[in-house]
Structure formats: structure tokens, C-alpha cells
Amino acid sequence: MTSxxxxxxxxxxxxDKLGHYITKQGYCNKLFYLERTCKDxxxxxxxxxxxxxxxxxxxxxxxxxxxxxxTKGSKLEKAVxxxxxxxxxxxxxxxxxxxxLSNNAAERCAKSYAIGRKNSLFHTSVDGANASAIIxxxxxxxxxxxxxxxxxxxxxxxxxxxxxDKSAGMEHLLPWSDFIKEHCTGLIDVENVTxxxxxxxxx
Numbered sequence: 669m670t671s672x673x674x675x676x677x678x679x680x681x682x683x684d685k686l687g688h689y690i691t692k693q694g695y696c697n698k699l700f701y702l703e704r705t706c707k708d709x710x711x712x713x714x715x716x717x718x719x720x721x722x723x724x725x726x727x728x729x730x731x732x733x734x735x736x737x738x739t740k741g742s743k744l745e746k747a748v749x750x751x752x753x754x755x756x757x758x759x760x761x762x763x764x765x766x767x768x769l770s771n772n773a774a775e776r777c778a779k780s781y782a783i784g785r786k787n788s789l790f791h792t793s794v795d796g797a798n799a800s801a802i803i804x805x806x807x808x809x810x811x812x813x814x815x816x817x818x819x820x821x822x823x824x825x826x827x828x829x830x831x832x833d834k835s836a837g838m839e840h841l842l843p844w845s846d847f848i849k850e851h852c853t854g855l856i857d858v859e860n861v862t863x864x865x866x867x868x869x870x871x
Contacts, residue, residue, distance in 0.1 A: 689845075691811055694732040695725060695728070698725050698727055699722060699769060700769065700828075702717075702718075702722050702725070703722075703723050703768075703769045705717075708720065709765070710765070711764070711765030711766045711842075712765055713765070715762070715764065716765075718762050718765070719762065722762065723762060726759055727777040730751075730755060731751060733748055734752075735746075738750055741810075748790050769861075777812075780804065780807070780808065784800070784804065785794070793811040803821075804840035805856070806821060806824070807821075809814035809843050810843055810852070812843075813844055813848075813849075814853065815843055815848065815849075815852040815853060816853060819851070820843065820848065820852045821853045823841070823848065823851055823852055824841060827840075827841055829842070
């Protein structure tokens with residue numbers, strides 16, 4: 669811009685509309701605060717605490733929402749309609765203590781895949797894209813279970829061939845199994861733990 673005349677004036681939010689944004693943000697902040705207080709609880713305990721503390725916040729929010737009368741066609745009307753039309757799915761996490769309030773964790777996992785995809789520039793085939801997605805899924809799941817990623821992938825490559833006809837063995841290779849936790853939380857001796865010489869699965 670070469671002239672001050674070309675600089676647009678800042679858009680101010682009217683005080684009556686600003687109150688709606690502040691109130692809505694207050695409900696969201698309270699929900700996220702309550703989530704932080706129960707993040708270390710077991711799923712059943714988290715579900716019970718959510719039912720006790722967060723359900724009333726949702727009830728108050730939806731009650732406040734129903735009292736709004738936004739201008740037709742405005743962004744506020746779109747936001748109100750969206751919240752009302754999706755209120756059941758927005759509260760679905762309350763039914764399962766393993767679920768999160770937001771998809772932030774999933775977004776962070778997807779970011780690593782996006783970075784890897786960008787670094788490799790492109791996939792030359794559908795099979796290549798599928799293989800990449802599988803590997804990244806294994807990597808992120810290993811991270812989520814506090815495993816040594818390299819060791820987990822190495823262990824899978826060691827044991828998967830022996831599980832082709834023994835589906836029960838696959839359960840021992842899941843990232844949360846006791847066998848994997850025992851073998852994939854430290855460093856592996858790749859010189860001695862080989863295809864020819866490695867412990868057998870406990871089944």
C-alpha cells in the first residue's frame with residue numbers, strides 16, 4: 669500500500685455482539701479447564717466426572733444458545749445453527765471416557781504425516797500412499813503408547829511372519845500388549861536379536 673487512504677479501517681465488533689463471543693468463549697474455556705482436571709483419570713472415572721461436572725456446562729450453554737436471536741444470514745446465525753444441529757455429536761465424548769473433547773491430538777498426529785508427505789514430495793502410486801499411511805499409523809500409535817518407535821517396527825518385522833497362521837499371536841504385537849511393553853520401551857540389540865535368534869511369542 670502506498671497511501672494511507674487505501675488502508676481500510678479496522679472492523680469493530682458491536683458491544684451487543686461482543687457479549688455473545690465472550691459468553692461462548694467462557695463456556696468453552698470452562699469445558700477445557702474441566703478436561704485438564706480429569707486427564708489422568710481412568711476412562712470410567714473420567715466419564716463419571718464428566719457427567720457430574722461437564723454435562724451441566726453443556727446444558728447451560730445450549731440453554732443460552734436457544735435464547736439468542738441472531739441476524740438472519742449472519743456468521744453468528746451460522747454458528748448458532750451449527751451448534752444446535754450438531755449438539756448430540758458435540759457431546760458424544762461424554763459417553764466414553766476414552767474419547768477427547770476436541771480432535772487436537774488427532775490433528776497433531778496428522779501433522780507428522782503431512783510433513784513426511786511434503787518431504788517425500790509425492791506418492792507415485794496408490795499402493796505407495798497406502799503403505800505410507802500404514803507406517804505412519806504404526807509410528808503414531810507407538811508414540812501414543814510410549815514405545816521406542818524403531819524398536820516397535822523392528823519387533824513387528826521379526827514376529828509378523830510367524831503369525832500368518834496364528835492369528836492369536838497378533839494380539840501380543842499390539843502396542844499396548846505386555847509383550848510389546850516389555851520389549852519395546854528400551855533399546856534393542858539388533859546384532860543379537862535377529863530373525864534367526866529372537867524370543868518366541870508367549871502363546
